[in-house]
Amino acid sequence: MSVTIRDVARASGVHISTVSRTFSAPHLVNPNTRSRVLACAEELGYRPNRAARALITGRTYNIGLIVADIANPFFPPLIKAAESQARKHDHHIFVADTNEDPALEEEVVRALAKQVDGVLICSPRMNNALIEQLSREVPLVVVNRQIAGIPAVVMDVAQGARLAVEHLTTRGHRNIALLSGPRGSWTSREIRRSATATARAGHAELTVIGPNPPTEVGGLTVAEDVLRAGASAVLAYNDLMAIGLIEGLLTAGARVPEDVSVVGIDDIMLSRLTRPKLTTVATPTAAAGRAAVDMLLAHGDDRRSTAHLHLQTELVIRDSTGPGPGPHSPADPGYVSVPGGVAS
Amino acid sequence: MSVTIRDVARASGVHISTVSRTFSAPHLVNPNTRSRVLACAEELGYRPNRAARALITGRTYNIGLIVADIANPFFPPLIKAAESQARKHDHHIFVADTNEDPALEEEVVRALAKQVDGVLICSPRMNNALIEQLSREVPLVVVNRQIAGIPAVVMDVAQGARLAVEHLTTRGHRNIALLSGPRGSWTSREIRRSATATARAGHAELTVIGPNPPTEVGGLTVAEDVLRAGASAVLAYNDLMAIGLIEGLLTAGARVPEDVSVVGIDDIMLSRLTRPKLTTVATPTAAAGRAAVDMLLAHGDDRRSTAHLHLQTELVIRDSTGPGPGPHSPADPGYVSVPGGVAS
DNA sequence: GACAGAGGTGCAACCGCTTGCATTAATTGT
DNA sequence: ACAATTAATGCAAGCGGTTGCACCTCTGTC
Numbered sequence: 001m002s003v004t005i006r007d008v009a010r011a012s013g014v015h016i017s018t019v020s021r022t023f024s025a026p027h028l029v030n031p032n033t034r035s036r037v038l039a040c041a042e043e044l045g046y047r048p049n050r051a052a053r054a055l056i057t058g059r060t061y062n063i064g065l066i067v068a069d070i071a072n073p074f075f076p077p078l079i080k081a082a083e084s085q086a087r088k089h090d091h092h093i094f095v096a097d098t099n100e101d102p103a104l105e106e107e108v109v110r111a112l113a114k115q116v117d118g119v120l121i122c123s124p125r126m127n128n129a130l131i132e133q134l135s136r137e138v139p140l141v142v143v144n145r146q147i148a149g150i151p152a153v154v155m156d157v158a159q160g161a162r163l164a165v166e167h168l169t170t171r172g173h174r175n176i177a178l179l180s181g182p183r184g185s186w187t188s189r190e191i192r193r194s195a196t197a198t199a200r201a202g203h204a205e206l207t208v209i210g211p212n213p214p215t216e217v218g219g220l221t222v223a224e225d226v227l228r229a230g231a232s233a234v235l236a237y238n239d240l241m242a243i244g245l246i247e248g249l250l251t252a253g254a255r256v257p258e259d260v261s262v263v264g265i266d267d268i269m270l271s272r273l274t275r276p277k278l279t280t281v282a283t284p285t286a287a288a289g290r291a292a293v294d295m296l297l298a299h300g301d302d303r304r305s306t307a308h309l310h311l312q313t314e315l316v317i318r319d320s321t322g323p324g325p326g327p328h329s330p331a332d333p334g335y336v337s338v339p340g341g342v343a344s
Numbered sequence: 345m346s347v348t349i350r351d352v353a354r355a356s357g358v359h360i361s362t363v364s365r366t367f368s369a370p371h372l373v374n375p376n377t378r379s380r381v382l383a384c385a386e387e388l389g390y391r392p393n394r395a396a397r398a399l400i401t402g403r404t405y406n407i408g409l410i411v412a413d414i415a416n417p418f419f420p421p422l423i424k425a426a427e428s429q430a431r432k433h434d435h436h437i438f439v440a441d442t443n444e445d446p447a448l449e450e451e452v453v454r455a456l457a458k459q460v461d462g463v464l465i466c467s468p469r470m471n472n473a474l475i476e477q478l479s480r481e482v483p484l485v486v487v488n489r490q491i492a493g494i495p496a497v498v499m500d501v502a503q504g505a506r507l508a509v510e511h512l513t514t515r516g517h518r519n520i521a522l523l524s525g526p527r528g529s530w531t532s533r534e535i536r537r538s539a540t541a542t543a544r545a546g547h548a549e550l551t552v553i554g555p556n557p558p559t560e561v562g563g564l565t566v567a568e569d570v571l572r573a574g575a576s577a578v579l580a581y582n583d584l585m586a587i588g589l590i591e592g593l594l595t596a597g598a599r600v601p602e603d604v605s606v607v608g609i610d611d612i613m614l615s616r617l618t619r620p621k622l623t624t625v626a627t628p629t630a631a632a633g634r635a636a637v638d639m640l641l642a643h644g645d646d647r648r649s650t651a652h653l654h655l656q657t658e659l660v661i662r663d664s665t666g667p668g669p670g671p672h673s674p675a676d677p678g679y680v681s682v683p684g685g686v687a688s
Numbered sequence: 689g690a691c692a693g694a695g696g697t698g699c700a701a702c703c704g705c706t707t708g709c710a711t712t713a714a715t716t717g718t
Numbered sequence: 719a720c721a722a723t724t725a726a727t728g729c730a731a732g733c734g735g736t737t738g739c740a741c742c743t744c745t746g747t748c
Contacts, residue, residue: 002458004704015728020706030726045481049458051395051404052704055733060395062438062459070424073417073613080414083441092456094406095439097427112436114346114393115406137389216613243617269417269560273587275619348734359698364736374696396734399703 003044012040023048054115061091063296064112064119066105068182070097072214073268074238074285078122078143081289089297091117100182100213102126106134113138118296121145125184141296143288145186146308151299153292153309157187157265158194160281160313164235164263165195167279167315169202173233173261173324177226179219179245180210181237188237191265195235207231216244223248232260232324239264239271239280246274246320257322267316276319284311347388356384367392398459405435407640408456408463410449412526414441416558417612418582418629422466422487425633433641435461444526444557446470450478457482462640465489469528485640487632489530490652495643497636497653501531501609502538504625504657508579508607509539511623511659513546517577517605517668521570523563523589524554525581532581535609539579551575560588567592576604576668583608583615583624590618590664601666611660620663628655 009016014033021028022037029037040046054060063086067075083093094112098104102125109119118139124131128147134140135150142152168176178195181188192208199206207229212218219241226234226245236242242264246256254260256276264271267282291309299307353360358377365372366381373381384390398404407430411419427437438456442448446469453463462483468475472491478484479494486496512520522539525532536552543550551573556562563585570578570589580586586608590600598604600620608615611626635653643651 002704006704016704017706017729018727020704021727024706028726033726047454047458049399049704051459052399052733053706054395055393055399055704055735056706058733070427071420071613073420076415076417076420079439080441083414083439084443087440092438092440092459094436095423095427096431096436097424099428110391114391115395115436216617247617269415270614270617273560273591273614273618346734350734360734361699361736362697364734365697368736372696377696393734396703397736399705399734400736402703 002049003046005046005048007044008037008041008046011044012037024053051115060115060117062094062116063091063293064094064096064109064116065122066096066098066108066112066119066124067122068098068100068125069214070095072240073270074240074266075122078285078289081286082120082293085290085293089293091293091297098125100125102130102184106130109134109138109140120292120296122292123185123187125182127184139296139299141292143292149306151295151307153288153295153311155187155283155285155288155311156313157281157283158190160265160283160315161191161194161235162198163313163315164265164279164281165198165204165206166202167317167321168233168235168261168263168324169199169204170328171261171321171323172326172328174204174326175207175229175231175233176204177207177209177229177231177234179212179222179226179234179236179241180208181212181214181241183211185214185237191235191237210237212237212241214238214241216240216247219244219246220248223252223254226260227252227254233263233321234260235263235265237265239266239268239278242278242280242320243270243274246276246278257320261321261324263321271316271318279318279321280316281313282316283313287311346393347390349390349392351388352381352385352390355388356381368397395459404459404461406438406460407435407637408438408440408453408460409466410440410442410452410463410468411466412442412444412469413558414439416584417614418584418610419466422629422633425630426464426637429634429637433637435637435641442469444469446474446528450474453478453482453484464636464640466636467529467531469526471528483640483643485636487636493650495639495651497632497639497655499531499627499629499632499655500657501625501627502534504609504627504659505535505538505579506542507657507659508609508623508625509542509548509550510546511661511665512577512579512605512607512668513543513548514672515605515665515667516670516672518548518670519551519573519575519577520548521551521553521573521575521578523556523566523570523578523580523585524552525556525558525585527555529555529558529581535579535581554581556581556585558582558585560584560591563588563590564592567596567598570604571596571598577607577665578604579607579609581609583610583612583622586622586624586664587614587618590620590622601664605665605668607665615660615662623662623665624660625657626660627657631655 005016005019009019022034086093096108105126120141122143142150209222209225242262264278264280267280271278271280349360349363353363366378430437440452449470464485466487553566553569586606590606608622608624611624615622615624
């Protein structure tokens with residue numbers, strides 16, 4: 001049914017090995033022969049079978065991309081960028097969704113291992129030991145997690161959380177709540193660590209609420225807790241939770257930002273469009289997707305490549321944060337307020 | 345490096361064919377042998393190489409999924425559902441993003457053809473003839489397009505557009521604008537056809553503006569045109585455009601829905617969260633993703649399976665539509681107004 | 689006791705392609 | 719004029735599996 005290398009060989013009167021070389025080592029075949037073969041291939045619509053080639057070369061030209069939840073708006077830009085970058089290098093992408101389930105992460109990596117050149121694991125929920133073990137079975141690049149010896153692309157959320165909390169403390173907030181993310185999230189731990197330290201430095205109290213599912217509902221359901229804790233400002237694990245929280249706060253009769261200021265993290269498209277527009281920490285997700293693919297393709301075989309790429313984050317101040325009850329810090333924080341318009 | 349069927353055969357003292365049968369035809373091997381083989385396989389961590397198997401069986405257990413833009417919020421729920429359904433049947437999914445480029449669609453289908461059991465093309469932009477041709481090279485299921493002889497899953501947007509326009513005309517809107525989608529979109533043509541007929545039946549005038557890119561920016565940039573056309577209500581090709589349009593209208597000083605009513609299509613997550621909350625036509629994207637995968641796997645080989653599955657849409661009335669300048673229709677439309685709360 | 693049939697396993701070809709090596713023809717050096 | 723390169727191609731093994739067929743060993747039957 002499908003046209004194979006033999007069909008092309010027959011049509012052009014050469015041995016299949018010559019056809020093979022025409023595609024994978026053109027300099028070894030006579031220019032005349034080459035063009036004849038190419039003409040026949042073109043006419044027959046021949047495309048090399050990559051799986052067959054992979055069997056012998058060991059290179060599949062496929063990449064696995066594993067995310068916790070495709071429908072979480074944080075991931076699509078990353079997936080899109082990764083796919084685009086991969087195809088630029090003639091690779092295809094398997095996408096798998098683990099539904100925030102660590103066990104499924106392991107299973108999927110193993111299932112994919114044989115048919116990919118490497119796997120990108122985004123925001124993994126499994127533990128480090130398991131990741132290290134898997135990285136011995138298949139080249140791995142991890143996004144949003146730092147593990148010694150495993151190549152990684154991480155967004156500097158610690159810095160982002162620091163900027164966010166400073167933004168709040170300098171504007172007079174003394175009682176800040178932190179909505180943490182899902183259990184097992186490295187990002188969540190980083191945020192917590194950084195936010196705690198920054199709050200202390202700013203003479204503010206930080207109440208941690210969580211862990212929570214990283215969704216709108218996750219934020220919505222803790223609105224009560226936030227009010228009960230008497231916090232005048234909240235930093236949420238991600239924008240989705242922040243938006244859900246705002247929804248919950250408004251429903252409960254609290255005003256945002258007059259009564260409670262809310263800061264998210266990620267700067268997903270949505271945050272520009274809700275009312276009030278969300279103050280948030282912008283993370284370069286598309287850049288991370290591209291970089292992760294590059295990293296995977298770059299150090300192809302030589303393991304031991306243990307590069308860690310850090311990507312800057314920045315605070316985007318919009319309308320969901322306002323002054324708190326405490327005294328303003330005299331020091332002008334100097335952040336640039338980015339208007340929440342439509343991206344170009 | 346990787347453990348193969350031969351390693352397992354050696355470890356368990358049987359021929360490779362017995363190992364092979366242990367996995368692909370267990371009833372042919374003695375229960376004792378089978379359990380011994382399975383034990384060895386387990387211990388060695390053996391996983392059959394699917395690419396090698398595919399070479400001889402012709403079944404790859406892979407599916408290609410092609411979308412115009414992963415970052416368009418319409419697609420992620422569909423991708424997620426398709427991936428989940430595919431994995432339920434032990435299949436993996438290649439995702440490709442064509443950036444709304446018809447030529448890229450063709451290229452990607454061809455590139456993927458050899459390593460998948462079938463391809464799902466969502467909202468294709470290429471022409472019917474090309475799709476028919478491709479469907480001769482690889483099993484195809486098309487989402488959101490009807491072509492004779494090609495299995496398809498379509499959302500009944502014509503019905504949705506009718507409901508939307510009736511909603512507007514019965515509330516006194518006599519001058520309605522339609523923001524059409526990208527060139528080549530079957531959905532856009534369907535909407536236009538249905539909206540035109542429904543507007544005429546409701547004694548309203550319909551102005552078509554477009555084609556437009558199916559994005560927020562696409563909606564934003566035509567806000568001026570909408571105002572200039574003097575429309576009191578707008579039906580947009582999708583929610584993203586509707587949201588962009590609202591942004592543009594507000595910026596231009598028009599109130600929504602007091603001055604202009606806006607209806608979107610798709611009911612993406614965003615539409616519940618913008619202010620005003622968007623009235624929109626809900627399309628069952630997740631169901632479509634699942635159904636498309638099922639359809640692809642079901643009629644596996646027997647082509648000629650030309651099933652067309654139609655999925656109902658429904659109007660979700662929220663806060664972006666209000667009464668128009670004309671007289672209300674006495675007839676109660678009887679639509680159920682769904683509050684725009686958070687999904688359960 | 690010979691034989692048919694069934695159950696269980698091994699053998700070897702093959703899927704589509706790559707690649708080391710052998711073979712042949714053409715070119716170069718001396 | 720002849721050996722030594724070099725360029726171009728063919729040959730065949732093999733990547734990791736599957737599968738039709740042959741073979742062997744039991745049972746049960748008459």
